[in-house]
Amino acid sequence: MSMVVLETRSLLKRFGGITPTNDVTVRVYKGARHALIGPNGAGKTTLINLLTGVLEPTSGSIWLDGHDITQLAAHLRVRRGIVRTFQINQLFSELTPAQSLALTVSAQLGISGGWWKPLGADPRVAPACEKLLAQFHLMDVMNQRVKHLAYGKRRLLEIATALACEPRVLLLDEPVAGVPEGERQEIFDIVNALPADVSVLLIEHDMDLVFNFAKSVTVLVSGAVFAEGDVQAITNDPRVKAVYLGEGDGGGS
Amino acid sequence: MLTLLFDGIAYGMLLFVLAVGLAVTLGLMNFINLAHGAFAMAGGYITVLAMSRLGMPFLLCLPLAFIGTALLGALLEPTLYRRMYARPHLDQVLFSIGLVFMAVTGVDYLVGSMQQNIQLPAWLKGRFDFEWVGIGKYRSFIIVVCGVLTVALQWVLATTRFGSQLRASVDDPRVASGLGLNVNRIFLLTFAVGSGLAGLGGALGAEVLGPDPTFPLKFMIYFLIVVSVGGTTTLTGPLLAALLLGIADVAGKYYVPKLGAFIVYTLMIVILLIRPQGLFARAGGGK
Amino acid sequence: MTAVAQSLRAHAAWRWWELALIAALPVSWLLLPSHALLFNEIAILALFALSLDLILGYAGVVSLGHAAFFGIGSYAAALFAKLVMPDPLVGMVVAVATSAAFGALCSVLILRGTDLTRLMVTLGVASILYELANKLDWLTGGADGLQGVVIGPLPGQFEFDLAGRTAYAYTLAVLIACLLLVRKLVHSPFGYSLQALRDNRLRAGSIGLSVNTRLVVVYTVASAIAGAAGALLAQTSGFASLDVFEFHRSAEVLLVLVIGGTGYLYGGIFGAIVFKLLHDLISAWTPQYWNFWFGLFLVVLMLVGREKLMKPWAWFGAKR
Numbered sequence: 001m002s003m004v005v006l007e008t009r010s011l012l013k014r015f016g017g018i019t020p021t022n023d024v025t026v027r028v029y030k031g032a033r034h035a036l037i038g039p040n041g042a043g044k045t046t047l048i049n050l051l052t053g054v055l056e057p058t059s060g061s062i063w064l065d066g067h068d069i070t071q072l073a074a075h076l077r078v079r080r081g082i083v084r085t086f087q088i089n090q091l092f093s094e095l096t097p098a099q100s101l102a103l104t105v106s107a108q109l110g111i112s113g114g115w116w117k118p119l120g121a122d123p124r125v126a127p128a129c130e131k132l133l134a135q136f137h138l139m140d141v142m143n144q145r146v147k148h149l150a151y152g153k154r155r156l157l158e159i160a161t162a163l164a165c166e167p168r169v170l171l172l173d174e175p176v177a178g179v180p181e182g183e184r185q186e187i188f189d190i191v192n193a194l195p196a197d198v199s200v201l202l203i204e205h206d207m208d209l210v211f212n213f214a215k216s217v218t219v220l221v222s223g224a225v226f227a228e229g230d231v232q233a234i235t236n237d238p239r240v241k242a243v244y245l246g247e248g249d250g251g252g253s
Numbered sequence: 254m255l256t257l258l259f260d261g262i263a264y265g266m267l268l269f270v271l272a273v274g275l276a277v278t279l280g281l282m283n284f285i286n287l288a289h290g291a292f293a294m295a296g297g298y299i300t301v302l303a304m305s306r307l308g309m310p311f312l313l314c315l316p317l318a319f320i321g322t323a324l325l326g327a328l329l330e331p332t333l334y335r336r337m338y339a340r341p342h343l344d345q346v347l348f349s350i351g352l353v354f355m356a357v358t359g360v361d362y363l364v365g366s367m368q369q370n371i372q373l374p375a376w377l378k379g380r381f382d383f384e385w386v387g388i389g390k391y392r393s394f395i396i397v398v399c400g401v402l403t404v405a406l407q408w409v410l411a412t413t414r415f416g417s418q419l420r421a422s423v424d425d426p427r428v429a430s431g432l433g434l435n436v437n438r439i440f441l442l443t444f445a446v447g448s449g450l451a452g453l454g455g456a457l458g459a460e461v462l463g464p465d466p467t468f469p470l471k472f473m474i475y476f477l478i479v480v481s482v483g484g485t486t487t488l489t490g491p492l493l494a495a496l497l498l499g500i501a502d503v504a505g506k507y508y509v510p511k512l513g514a515f516i517v518y519t520l521m522i523v524i525l526l527i528r529p530q531g532l533f534a535r536a537g538g539g540k
Numbered sequence: 541m542t543a544v545a546q547s548l549r550a551h552a553a554w555r556w557w558e559l560a561l562i563a564a565l566p567v568s569w570l571l572l573p574s575h576a577l578l579f580n581e582i583a584i585l586a587l588f589a590l591s592l593d594l595i596l597g598y599a600g601v602v603s604l605g606h607a608a609f610f611g612i613g614s615y616a617a618a619l620f621a622k623l624v625m626p627d628p629l630v631g632m633v634v635a636v637a638t639s640a641a642f643g644a645l646c647s648v649l650i651l652r653g654t655d656l657t658r659l660m661v662t663l664g665v666a667s668i669l670y671e672l673a674n675k676l677d678w679l680t681g682g683a684d685g686l687q688g689v690v691i692g693p694l695p696g697q698f699e700f701d702l703a704g705r706t707a708y709a710y711t712l713a714v715l716i717a718c719l720l721l722v723r724k725l726v727h728s729p730f731g732y733s734l735q736a737l738r739d740n741r742l743r744a745g746s747i748g749l750s751v752n753t754r755l756v757v758v759y760t761v762a763s764a765i766a767g768a769a770g771a772l773l774a775q776t777s778g779f780a781s782l783d784v785f786e787f788h789r790s791a792e793v794l795l796v797l798v799i800g801g802t803g804y805l806y807g808g809i810f811g812a813i814v815f816k817l818l819h820d821l822i823s824a825w826t827p828q829y830w831n832f833w834f835g836l837f838l839v840v841l842m843l844v845g846r847e848k849l850m851k852p853w854a855w856f857g858a859k860r
Contacts, residue, residue: 052746054745074746075745075751076748078745083746086742086743086746090743091739091740092735092736092739092740092743092744093739094735094739094803095732095736095739096547098544099548099551100736102729103729103733106729107729107733107747107748108748112729112748112749114729115725115728115729116724118549118552118727119548119552119727119728120544120545126545130542133544164747165748279656285656285659337843340842342659343798345842346604347794347795347838347841348839348843351836351837351839351841352835352839353835354831354834354835355835355836357831357835358831358832359832362832474664477656477659477663480656481656481657511675512671512675514667515668515671515672518665518671519668522649522661522665522668525649525660525661526652526661529653529654
């Protein structure tokens with residue numbers, strides 16, 4: 001029985017008059033390939049925001065490796081290995097991919113506060129960047145400012161940046177959103193090639209992708225856990241299908 | 254003490270009328286218009302000049318000031334301001350600072366920098382003397398007029414069609430225009446009315462504040478305090494902030510004259526420190 | 541060396557025009573002694589603008605009250621010379637330390653909130669200081685300014701002469717030292733992390749950067765440098781007055797930086813040169829209404845777009 005790496009206990013978030021996260025208890029096991037699905041507005045991104053510390057919960061708790069991290073600041077959670085990607089690219093528009101990744105790698109190495117030597121002077125930085133740029137096919141654009149890059153490349157950089165943080169738990173928020181069909185597999189190949197001890201939580205709409213990638217699934221509806229189980233059981237569950245049928249076909253975001 | 258309170262309320266209500274245009278402009282167009290005070294100054298000068306050169310009665314000058322500055326606003330919005338809406342805040346700030354400098358020096362050139370004093374009509378001079386408090390007639394007049402304006406504004410926003418169109422555009426301009434609302438026209442009208450109100454406030458307050466060319470700069474920070482503390486999503490927020498500011502300023506200058514405006518600035522900083530989105534803003538509002 | 545390592549290194553390398561510029565500074569002192577006073581003013585303004593570039597161009601913090609720290613440095617240096625000892629170097633250290641401390645204190649105010657909040661708060665702080673300096677006239681001389689400030693000679697017995705040559709040399713030394721220091725800073729991982737939090741604060745936090753700590757540090761450093769500029773003004777003119785806190789000064793330094801261009805380190809210098817020349821030209825023609833043309837210039841510049849002005853300098857800016 002593998003150990004629980006990340007879990008929430010009765011996590012609740014209420015604001016305005018709505019409750020986007022309603023008493024959610026979810027467990028991510030070490031090495032998991034876990035998908036989080038649900039109709040639009042189910043609260044999936046809110047849950048990610050709560051897990052990463054962007055939002056504060058109204059009640060409930062979040063545990064990492066058996067430690068309560070509910071009060072831990074967002075940037076400190078990253079240092080503990082909880083890393084996410086954003087559904088809408090969040091990049092540094094004036095920097096180049098080389099600089100963005102070099103900064104991220106430096107942050108990961110703990111030298112991002114260094115002010116005397118230039119960025120990249122540390123011999124560990126360039127090789128790590130090189131590896132990521134090659135892996136994500138960004139070598140040819142590595143010196144262009146991010147704001148000039150095409151969408152597909154920006155999406156790749158979005159995920160590369162997350163991987164540069166050496167995640168232990170990777171939270172992917174619709175990683176292939178807006179990416180043309182032909183390029184989607186590229187991204188999933190990279191995610192699939194992640195080390196086995198990295199635990200992945202994936203938000204996704206496309207049921208085919210979920211089926212190909214995930215081993216276990218949680219279904220979120222109106223902020224609450226609707227169903228949970230291994231991917232076979234969930235994709236064949238008539239209740240889950242019913243919940244999705246009202247949304248039109250399950251592909252596209 | 255009560256007199257102080259009364260004076261503070263009068264000052265606060267005046268500040269509200271002056272600043273409400275700025276609050277709406279910020280909430281609607283997301284534009285930081287530091288030149289807002291220039292419209293108030295224009296209103297003050299229109300009044301002073303109309304009274305001294307044209308011999309117009311004070312009461313008539315008020316709507317004149319409103320219309321005059323509203324027209325000015327209606328002229329400037331589509332020609333100048335509209336081009337700046339999409340720009341970063343820094344550019345907007347510098348742009349409006351530039352306008353202020355132009356306005357201030359322009360008026361200085363045309364009118365001279367001596368403070369012009371207006372003569373209040375006789376029926377506004379003096380006070381109502383009650384047993385425990387003396388209430389200046391002029392200040393009562395201010396409170397009444399501003400009160401009526403506030404109620405009217407609230408009524409327009411809450412019940413008329415234009416009001417709901419305005420509220421929709423403040424909430425989300427893209428969606429609003431997608432729904433067929435002529436957002437440009439709404440912006441224009443709102444800007445004009447906001448400027449007109451500033452002009453009216455400048456006219457009303459001409460005796461209290463004294464129209465002088467440095468008015469926009471001196472009072473810019475007060476208007477900004479009203480807007481940043483009061484928030485831009487409601488009408489009552491800036492109203493309460495203005496009242497708070499008015500009372501604090503009057504009381505501060507009376508009890509601790511050595512420190513003067515110091516108290517107001519400190520209060521603002523403390524408030525913004527605790528609640529950066531303003532005292533009364535809706536959570537998650539605006540940029 | 542790999543392509544990545546090369547690319548990173550190239551960004552930090554000295555360009556020829558940087559070296560030329562820095563070499564030109566002492567050359568100007570040598571070759572044009574009659575203009576020393578003017579150049580001194582320009583250099584002080586350039587230093588002030590450099591400090592603003594750090595928080596505005598690199599960290600993305602909009603400030604309408606940066607003059608607060610300029611003023612603190614100015615009064616600190618003047619008061620120190622008047623009340624404690626006239627040595628300018630010790631006075632400089634004291635002024636820098638004072639404005640840095642104040643900057644660290646104020647940095648708490650700019651951490652949260654929107655652009656408008658930051659504008660208000662920075663404006664508020666500068667206004668408070670103005671009021672304070674005005675009201676505490678037993679200390680500051682109030683509206684008349686601080687009189688009777690005598691600055692001692694620099695080491696090696698260099699007295700501050702009326703022609704301003706010593707002053708300019710002194711200012712240049714401080715300017716170049718700060719420039720080199722800031723250059724190191726902006727090319728370091730810390731410097732890039734500032735740009736990251738300017739470009740996308742959310743993402744900066746999401747890669748593990750501590751946003752608040754960085755803001756405090758950069759604001760403190762920028763305040764220290766602004767304080768140095770203010771101290772230079774006080775020391776080279778032997779005088780400190782209320783206008784160091786005025787809104788006009790904060791607006792002016794903003795414009796200087798905008799003219800020269802933000803975020804590439806040398807915008808302050810280019811902007812100061814252009815601004816001062818323009819200012820002297822226009823003031824000679826219409827001294828009373830300089831503000832009008834200043835305002836008009838701002839309006840037109842903003843309407844046309846900052847980037848268009850950058851075109852003549854574009855090849856400097858593009859080489860980032």
